[in-house]
Structures are given as C-alpha cells and as structure tokens.
Amino acid sequence: MPVKHLLKLFADESKLIAQIKNKLDIQNVQDDIDSLVDWAKEWRMAFNYEKCKTMIISKREFTTNNFNPVMSKDDGTFHTIKTKSERDLGVTLSEDLKWNEHVRKAVAKANSVLGMLKRTFTFWSIETFEILYTTYFRPHLEYGAPVWNPYRRKEINLLEKVQRRATKLVQSLKNFDYKTRLEKIGITTLNKRRHRGDLIQFF
Template identity: 40%
Template structure:
C-alpha cells in the first residue's frame, strides 16, 4: 500500500495514516492524488476503506486553508471530516501538538481509578498502596510518554498532582510535604521517571537497539573532534 503514495503512509495493524507537509496547492493536489491511489488499491485488493472513519487533521504549522479531501465509496465520493484531535494507538494527537487533550484524558482516567481505590479499601499500608498505584494508576500517566511528554510547567504540574493527591490516601501522610511522602514511599516524581525514560530511549537509539529505519534521522554525529572521550560525546539531536 505505501508504494502507491508519494506522501508518507505508515501502517499499524488495520490502521492507515497518510500525511504530508502542505506548503502550496501542489502539495494539496498530491495528497488528494494519494487518497485516490489508496482507493484504487482498495478496489483492486477488495479491502475497503470506511470513509466515515477517515478524518483529516491539520496540525500546527500548516497554512490555514479550507481545502477539503475526498474518498470514494459504493455510494460515491465522501468529503472527509475535519477534526481537531484524534486518538492514535492510545495517544490523542491534537492540532496544536501540545497533547493537552491527551494529558487531561489521562488525568481524568487516573482520578477515577483513585476514587475506586479510595472507596474499595478502608485501610492502605505502604506496600499495598505502591502495588495498586504502580499497577492501576501510573501506567495511564506514562503510556507512550516519550511521544507526548509535556514541556509546559502547567502540564507537568497537572500530571504530578495526581501522584501528589494519591500519596495522601495513606493514613498519617496528609501532613508531611510531598517530597517527604515520596521519600517514605521510596517513589520518584513522575517528571523524574519521564526524564529517565527519555534517557533510556536515547541510549537505545544511539546504540542501535531500535529499528534503524525508524530512528536513523533522530540523532546525527558531529564530526568535529573537539571533545575527548568516546565517539558518542559528539551526538547531537536533529531538529
């Protein structure tokens, strides 16, 4: 399928995405032509797309335009719906690429789980709390964090407040400060864990532990030998 398009066409299971940087009318025509080619491919292989499930998301940085895109079905051509956010493999991507919607959804979900824990357990000791928090709460706040990790202080505080409130569920933990509660529970901050996760992924990328077809353009080696030590001292992030 991707061989039939000029635009990028990543696939995951039965999901297909088509994206292209739009700079002028020619780019828009190419994107529409790619949609037409995908439709022809689906007709040839009898694997039909569902036009009502196909959406158009214009992300931050794209020039504002009223161009519509079409996809055909048995009843004729369908104008694809324009949206401001879409859930993709568990992560809600929004038009501004600040992932505020995803962050808020994750916080709402974890607050609901914490409410269930509070109502279900009359007493929580440190061991049981850590098991419940790590298994039922924290995964919602860390899933695919390397993709949406916030850089704004407000978003970081919103996420951290979930753990801040959760640690107060324990008897005798309401008065100590947040830092003291974490020390007693031997838990790091959520921000620390996101940074740690990024560093682990950086290590794996630089040492080619991931598929190089996906990570080849993330880092580049600086050929300047002004630094001493191993060769990775000169690794820089590609903007």
C-alpha cells in the same frame, strides 16, 4: 499501490502524511487517496469511511481553506472529516502540537481509577499503596511519556497534583509533606520518572 507521500501502516490503521504548499500538492494528495481506495477495493478491504479523518497542522489560510480531500464510494463521494485532535495508539495528538489535551485525558482517567480504588480499599498501608498505585494507577499517567513529555509548568503540575493527592491515601503518611511521603513509599516524582524515561529512550 504507488503513492507519492509517506504512508504509515499499523494493524488496521493507515496514515498518509504530506506537506501542502500549493494546489499541485493538494492534487498529489488526492491522487494518493484515490490510489489507496482503488487498492482497497481490489483486495476487498474497503475503508471505514466514518473513521477517515484529516488533520491540518498549519496556520496558513491556503492550506486550511483549500485542503478538503474526498474518497470515492459506490454511492458517491465522501469528504474526510476534519479534526482538531485525534487519539493515535493511545496518545492524543492535537493540531497545535501541544499536549494539554492528552495530559487532561490522562489525568481524568487516572482520577477515575483512583476513585475506584478508594471505594474498594478502606485501609492503605505503604505496601498496599505501592502495589495498587504502580499497577493500576500510574501507567495511565506515563503511557507514551517519551512522546508527549510536557515542558509547560501547567501540565507538569497537573500531573504531579494527581500523585500528590494519591499518596495521602496512606493513613500513616497523611501528616508528612509530599517529598517525605515519596521517600517513605519509595517512589519519585512523575516529572523525574519522565526524565528518566527520556534518557532510557535516548540510550
């Protein structure tokens, strides 16, 4: 299955990554797609066409307007769906290469879990909070963080706001400021944990 461009495979997913500068590049990508479709048919592993999507990371009108790859099917051809953002291995990648959508989804999921925990537990000691928070809540705010660690203050504050509100669940700490609540619980800010994760990843 020879292809001209970078091909990434993971489990049942495949990604073709290419740089488009001219019509020849577009044709080369289409040739690679044709090769992949032929290979899948030969091995009786047909693609799920409805999940085949194209993301264009570019501001050039030539790329945006002219790149529209197709896949052959037994009953004709299928134009891949153009998408502005896509969830890949739990991380939402957007065409503008910004992480605001991923952060928004992570916060929404964490808030949903927090609401469920609030309805389930009526009394929160420091020990109870630490166990429940680190097990069921915080992972939603940190999954894949070395990939998307935000640099804009807006996303940093949005994430921190969730933890700030969560720490108020501990009845004995409600009247303390955020920094003191963190110290008494024995945890740090999410921003500090992301920087720590970056250092670990780099090491």
